[in-house]
Amino acid sequence: MNRTELPVTKYHGCGNDFVIVHARDVQNLDWPQLAVALCDRHTGIGADGFIVVCTDPLEMVYYNQDGSRAPMCGNGIRCFSAFCLDEGLVQDQVFDVETMAGTKTVARLQDGTFRVMMGQPDFSRETIGTPFQVDHYLLNDHEITSFFMGTIHTVVFTDNAMGNIEIPGSEICHASLFPEQTNVNFVEVVDSGHLRVQTYERGCGVTLACGTGVCASAYQAWREGLTGPHVDVELRRGSLHIDIEDGTVFMSGPAVRIMKGVFYL
Numbered sequence: 001m002n003r004t005e006l007p008v009t010k011y012h013g014c015g016n017d018f019v020i021v022h023a024r025d026v027q028n029l030d031w032p033q034l035a036v037a038l039c040d041r042h043t044g045i046g047a048d049g050f051i052v053v054c055t056d057p058l059e060m061v062y063y064n065q066d067g068s069r070a071p072m073c074g075n076g077i078r079c080f081s082a083f084c085l086d087e088g089l090v091q092d093q094v095f096d097v098e099t100m101a102g103t104k105t106v107a108r109l110q111d112g113t114f115r116v117m118m119g120q121p122d123f124s125r126e127t128i129g130t131p132f133q134v135d136h137y138l139l140n141d142h143e144i145t146s147f148f149m150g151t152i153h154t155v156v157f158t159d160n161a162m163g164n165i166e167i168p169g170s171e172i173c174h175a176s177l178f179p180e181q182t183n184v185n186f187v188e189v190v191d192s193g194h195l196r197v198q199t200y201e202r203g204c205g206v207t208l209a210c211g212t213g214v215c216a217s218a219y220q221a222w223r224e225g226l227t228g229p230h231v232d233v234e235l236r237r238g239s240l241h242i243d244i245e246d247g248t249v250f251m252s253g254p255a256v257r258i259m260k261g262v263f264y265l
């Protein structure tokens with residue numbers, strides 16, 4: 001049997017892993033279906049998400065492991081940017097990337113890490129699809145605040161962010177309050193410049209890191225006066241740095257290429 005060879009590359013950002021392909025190589029394929037096949041950890045390559053790289057204009061199209069589309073991915077956009085530089089799609093060290101959550105400006109720093117302008121949060125209930133603004137709302141014994149930070153996020157402060165978050169994360173993610181579901185971030189304040197975060201992701205479950213989730217967590221901690229505008233955020237595999245400047249969130253962190261090869265369709 002002749003099977004088609006699809007060129008694929010895999011990257012990770014703090015353990016949040018992605019399969020990345022050129023749009024030209026998947027033009028006639030069903031992208032959500034492909035996401036499910038490639039991200040399967042037993043019968044595929046295995047990843048939290050699938051990224052299609054479109055050019056002219058440069059655009060990141062993002063799918064979760066379950067094939068659902070998401071407007072943005074923080075770790076994904078750093079990996080997307082590394083891919084574009086590695087593949088020679090961009091030459092500049094600063095460039096714009098289109099996403100469903102708007103244009104993001106990315107800069108490759110001297111040490112090879114990436115700094116991304118992630119934009120400003122949006123607290124309106126219309127944007128996250130809830131019947132009312134979710135600000136310090138009590139749900140299943142958790143005090144939650146939800147808003148849009150590139151995608152839909154809920155922040156829950158806790159004494160132990162690194163505990164088992166599978167059940168509470170899943171319950172909040174799938175609560176009827178959120179018709180489009182929500183990513184759920186469990187956030188521990190270590191000191192005014194240091195957080196610990198673990199995230200239950202919509203369309204994927206618990207991941208080792210979530211970039212937009214880290215941005216949401218740092219913003220909410222700063223909004224509540226628990227931290228300053230510059231924080232290091234410790235994750236299960238690595239850390240990200242967040243700066244809040246005039247209400248705009250900037251995320252800095254690594255992107256690592258893991259493999260390049262072909263996937264048999």
Ligand SMILES: N[C@@H](CCC[C@H](N)C(=O)O)C(=O)O
Nearest residue numbers: 070073074075151210211212
């Ligand atoms: N891992 C991501 C977020 C991916 C999208 C999310 N699961 C959603 O459906 O909104 C990140 O690093 O931001």
